[in-house]
Amino acid sequence: MSLTNLLTYVGLVAVFPGFVFTAVVGLLSSWFDRKLSARLQWRVGPPWYQSFADVAKLLGKETVVPAGSAKLVFLGAPFVGFAAVVVVSTILWMASIRPDGAFVGDLIVVLYLLYVPSLAIIIGGSASRNPFAALGASREMKLMLAYEVGFLISAFTLVVKNGGIVSLGGMVAYQQASGPMLSQGISCIIAFIVALIYVPAKLAVGPFDIPEAECELISGPFTEYSGVPLAAFKLTKAMLMCVLPVFLITVFATTAWSPWAILWYVLILVFVVLIKNTNPRLRIDQALRFFWGPVLVLSIVGIVLASLGL
Amino acid sequence: MRTTIPVGPYHPLIEEPELFRVVVEGERVVDIDWRTSYMHRGIEKIAESKTYDQVVFLVERICGICSTSHPIAFCNAVEDLVGVEIPERARYIRSIVAELERIHSHLLWLGLAGHYIGYHTVWMWSWKYRELVCDLFEKISGNRQSYAMIKPGGVRQDIKASEYGGIVKAMDELEPKMNMLIGAILDDPVMLARLKGVGKLSREDAVKRCTVGPVARSAGVDIDVRRDYPYAAYDAVEWNVITQTDGDVLAMAVVRLLEILEAVKIVRQCVDGIPEGPILEEIPEVPPGEGIGVEEAPRGECFHYVRSDGTNCPYRLKVRAPTYSNLPSFRSRFIGERVADIMIILASIDPCYCCTNRAVRMEDGKPLRMLDEKNLLDLSWERTKELERSFPQRSRSWLEI
Numbered sequence: 001m002s003l004t005n006l007l008t009y010v011g012l013v014a015v016f017p018g019f020v021f022t023a024v025v026g027l028l029s030s031w032f033d034r035k036l037s038a039r040l041q042w043r044v045g046p047p048w049y050q051s052f053a054d055v056a057k058l059l060g061k062e063t064v065v066p067a068g069s070a071k072l073v074f075l076g077a078p079f080v081g082f083a084a085v086v087v088v089s090t091i092l093w094m095a096s097i098r099p100d101g102a103f104v105g106d107l108i109v110v111l112y113l114l115y116v117p118s119l120a121i122i123i124g125g126s127a128s129r130n131p132f133a134a135l136g137a138s139r140e141m142k143l144m145l146a147y148e149v150g151f152l153i154s155a156f157t158l159v160v161k162n163g164g165i166v167s168l169g170g171m172v173a174y175q176q177a178s179g180p181m182l183s184q185g186i187s188c189i190i191a192f193i194v195a196l197i198y199v200p201a202k203l204a205v206g207p208f209d210i211p212e213a214e215c216e217l218i219s220g221p222f223t224e225y226s227g228v229p230l231a232a233f234k235l236t237k238a239m240l241m242c243v244l245p246v247f248l249i250t251v252f253a254t255t256a257w258s259p260w261a262i263l264w265y266v267l268i269l270v271f272v273v274l275i276k277n278t279n280p281r282l283r284i285d286q287a288l289r290f291f292w293g294p295v296l297v298l299s300i301v302g303i304v305l306a307s308l309g310l
Numbered sequence: 311m312r313t314t315i316p317v318g319p320y321h322p323l324i325e326e327p328e329l330f331r332v333v334v335e336g337e338r339v340v341d342i343d344w345r346t347s348y349m350h351r352g353i354e355k356i357a358e359s360k361t362y363d364q365v366v367f368l369v370e371r372i373c374g375i376c377s378t379s380h381p382i383a384f385c386n387a388v389e390d391l392v393g394v395e396i397p398e399r400a401r402y403i404r405s406i407v408a409e410l411e412r413i414h415s416h417l418l419w420l421g422l423a424g425h426y427i428g429y430h431t432v433w434m435w436s437w438k439y440r441e442l443v444c445d446l447f448e449k450i451s452g453n454r455q456s457y458a459m460i461k462p463g464g465v466r467q468d469i470k471a472s473e474y475g476g477i478v479k480a481m482d483e484l485e486p487k488m489n490m491l492i493g494a495i496l497d498d499p500v501m502l503a504r505l506k507g508v509g510k511l512s513r514e515d516a517v518k519r520c521t522v523g524p525v526a527r528s529a530g531v532d533i534d535v536r537r538d539y540p541y542a543a544y545d546a547v548e549w550n551v552i553t554q555t556d557g558d559v560l561a562m563a564v565v566r567l568l569e570i571l572e573a574v575k576i577v578r579q580c581v582d583g584i585p586e587g588p589i590l591e592e593i594p595e596v597p598p599g600e601g602i603g604v605e606e607a608p609r610g611e612c613f614h615y616v617r618s619d620g621t622n623c624p625y626r627l628k629v630r631a632p633t634y635s636n637l638p639s640f641r642s643r644f645i646g647e648r649v650a651d652i653m654i655i656l657a658s659i660d661p662c663y664c665c666t667n668r669a670v671r672m673e674d675g676k677p678l679r680m681l682d683e684k685n686l687l688d689l690s691w692e693r694t695k696e697l698e699r700s701f702p703q704r705s706r707s708w709l710e711i
Contacts, residue, residue, distance in 0.1 A: 041434035131313050135337075135649065206428055207500060215323050215426045215653045279500045281428025283650040284337065286503055 017093030019086045023235055026242035027051040029269055033205075033241070036273045051238060055231050063227030066128055073127040078225070078232035081120030085239045088113040092246050095168035096261075099176065106167040110247065111155060114202070117236050118144050121211070124233075125221025136220025139284050140204070140211035146291035147201040147208075153299040154191035154198075158251055160306040161188055171251055180253045185310045190302035192252050194295055199244045200272050201291070203237065207279035210287060245269060311335065315649065319348055323426070323653060328663040330640075330656065334649055342644045344637070347667040355683060357627040362388055362462055362596060365624060369614070370456050372629065373665045375418060378411045379607030380629065381460035383614040386541050386603025388462040388596065391616055396591050400464035402584040404542040406477070407450075407459050408605070409573040409580070413484070414443040415608035416566045416573075419660045420491075423563060426653040427504050432495065439487050446480045449473060464590035474581050481574050488574070492567045502560065509643040509655035511557035519639040522632050523610020524565040525659050529557030535606035547579040559651075559658045566608075566660075596622070607632050609660045631665035 012018055030051045038045025065071055091105035091113075118140060125137030158181055159166055162174050175181060181188045201208040212220035222233055245268040249261050282290065318329040327348035333341035353372055357365045369380040382404055389396060417440040424432030444454040450469055451457035459465050469477075495501055511521070516529035526533055534551040536544040552568040554561035598620040605612045610632030619625040636659040643655055 037430070041431050042438050043434060131315055134313070135315070135334075138336075206430075209428060210650070213428060213650065215428065216650055218321075277431045279429065280424070280432075280498075280504050281650075282500065283504065283648060285648070 012094065013086060013090050017097065018090040021093070022086070022089040022239045022242050026235075026238035026240070027055065029241045029245075030238045032266075032269055033273050033276075036270070037277055040273075040277045055234055055238075058226075058231035058234065059228055061227040061230075063229060064224075066130065066224045069129045069224070070127040073123060074224075075229055077120040077124030077127065078229040078236065081117035081124075082232045082236045082239075084113045084116030084120070085236050085243060089239060089243045089246070091168065092243065092250055095172055096246075096250055099169040099172040107155060107159065107171065107251070108166060110168065111152065114243075114247075115144075115148070117240060118202070120236075121221045121233070124225070124229075125223075128221075128224035130224045132217040132219075132223045133221050136211045136213075136217045136223070139213075139217075140221060142284050143201060143204070143208065143210055143287060146288045147198050147295075150194050150291055150295040150299040151198040151202075153296075153303050154194040155251070157187055157191040157299070157303045157306045160303060161185065168250065175254065182252050185305070187302045187306035187310050188252065190298055190305065192248070194299045194302065195248055195252070196268070196271060197295055199248070199268065200275055201287070202244060203240055203272070205272060206276040207282045208287060209281055210284050213281055241269075312340065315652075317652065317656070319345075324656075324663075326661075326663045330652075332644070332649075332652055337648045337650070339644050339647050339649065339652065342641060344640065346637070346663045349664045350667045350686070351664070352683065352686065354627050354629060357624055359623060361622045362593075362624065365627065366460060366462065367458065369627075369629065370458065370460075372631065373607075373662050374455060375415050375662065376411060376607040376609060376612070376665075377456045378407050378460060379605050379612045380614070380631075382408060382542070383603045383605035383607075383612045383629075384616070384627075385460050385462045386605060387601045387614040387616040388593070388603070389601070390603055391599050391601030391618055392462075392593055392596055394463060394591055394593055396464045397588045398543075398585045399468075399587045400589045400591075401543040401546075402580045403465045403469055403589065404460065405544060405547070406469065406577055406580045406584075407457060407465075408542060409576045410443055410446060410477075412573045412608045413570050413577075414440050414447075415660075416570050417443070419566060419608075419657075420495075420563070423654065423657055426657045427501075429501070432491075436491060439484065439491070442480050442484055446477060449476055461590065463593045464588070466590075468589050469584075474584075477577065477581050481578055485571070485574050488567075488570050492571075495567070496564070505560035505563060505654070506558060507556075508559045508651050509647060509658055511639055511643050513555075513557065515639060515642045516557060519642070520635050521610070521639050521659075522635045523606065523608075524562055524569065525610065525636045525639060527551065527553045528561035528565045530555040533611075535604045535611050539604055541603075541605065543580055543583075544576070546583065547576050549576050549579075559654055562658045596620070609633060609662060610636060629665075631662060633659065633662045634666035636661070637666065 014020065028048070028051070031046065031048050034050065035045040065074060088110055091110060095105070122137045122140050125133040125140070158171070161181065161184060162171060165171055165174055178184070182192055200206070204211055212222060217223070222230060225233060245265050248268060249264045253264050254260050313334050315332045315334055316329060317332060318324060319327045329345040329348075331343045332339055353368060357368055360368055366381045366384060369384045370377050372380045417436045421433040421436040421440070424430065424436065447457055448454050450473055451459050451467060459467055511525065511529045513530045516526050516531050521529070521531070522533070530553060532551060532553050535541075537551055549572050552565050552572060554564055596618045598618055600615065600617040603614045603616070612632055613630040615626075615628035616624050617626040639659065640655070644652070647655060
């Protein structure tokens, strides 16, 4: 690999469309969430740079490691999750910008990498030896078990529908050739609904903010975190807020690199914010029942319909 | 595996210091123990060195939320002691102030309850509607909280005829909003899923644990000081005591929500029926003797006992805030519940822990003696020295700061 190639790859991952770009869009999205929530609650809300200021402030704060914690794991976990999101965002954007490009990565890799931030939260929380963090981590684990099954099934509904294409570039090219997946039958619409419900659960925002329920668990797995590791977690969350809608847009609607994508993106964000502000937090058992009941049934109906060609 | 989750003494959610040791197995609560009285302020003791008129201001500061309940209960006790009848107009004004306070207190609770179950929209909306009442108080008394309206023998300030319109207007504005809020909360399936059947208090337990106020009423115990021992103008207006039968968190919410509507009703009738006349019956001196006064605070029965030795200061003042009666109901309500429901059950009695604080020194399980100011100071110095001994480094760094 020549030096130019290497530099290109580093640039792709670190600046555009990887880390810097996704972080900026993600932090702006998290501001959008905060502002819209505030307006819905008759508050004024923060200025647009608030999320950036929060992260910048955290970077300058002291990092406290609780006595008795597994130090390496405790400090390492946030960055593992962070790295996973950076890679996933790079793969997603590249698939949209150059569907026919040689950039590696397919649906399965993306799904795997999307697990990693949640795993990092669980591991980091457990490593901190705090009872609130331990409870939060166990809730995160249960929540993950709850939402992932339906989401995986809905993702593979698309693969069944498009005749076995799993590479993201291929999926984008397929949609460019024969129209967005959403217009290709009822099974894809069902899969999209399931995936939409997955977004707030994955982001752990209301009504699924169960792992970090501030009223019960202070802030769950993040209770002991401070300074740079906390900033890494915050940034990971913000970037997920950008990555998840982009993923949905890429596989369901259009490429993420078109003007229509912006409309889709805002609509998905608005959906998440509205759900968050019109529901109290569910209990973990209620969330499990919800995802393993109606949502799972819905996703199975979707994949069955897809295999029937609907 | 059993884990103890400490809720307090400093918890980000609860604004007062108190400690609940919740023992959990997984997500289930198996035991609970609590400690309050981190914030003993010695109010009963201070009251003995203040004149009757000054004590009103003192007891007004027992609670920041039901800040007119304690003065009314205290004045009821003094008036009981002296045997004085307060003027009609003062009765009505007391009712108006007390009911407005009930509205803002219940709205405050509703907001906090929303916050505790992660429903921030309810929190912000009910606190916005509460502003209407706080603004009204500012117009009437000059203060949003701690209105200083009550005085032994009547009220300190009159409500001017020009202010009636404002009160009625605020009530007209509030009522549809309350109906909307009540509908939005009670028709929300997710809300019901979170509140129904949670932290159940049986009728027997409610009686056995001596619960008062909305907590008792939600479990089907039909008690209300306003009806049972009428004071102020409550016997002159039409209103209902709201009761429910389930005793769960939902029932407690329903009782409070419907009480807001009853309070609106009472305020309207009081403004309509308020007679002209004096607002104060002067009490020239307080004879030796004792008196009791009760008031239905938003949280339940508030009880004051006053003993006089004939001087201008009470010889003894005894206060029992409603939270003190409601706290013991926790144990029977917690066992078997989930961790996620801890906060909302704690909140369901609308607690005011600092109002309940007591200081009794125990030795071998027996109360030794009541502590006076000097003893308390000595104790606190002793404790500081103990802390300095056990954390020598840390206390030095505190000094450096």
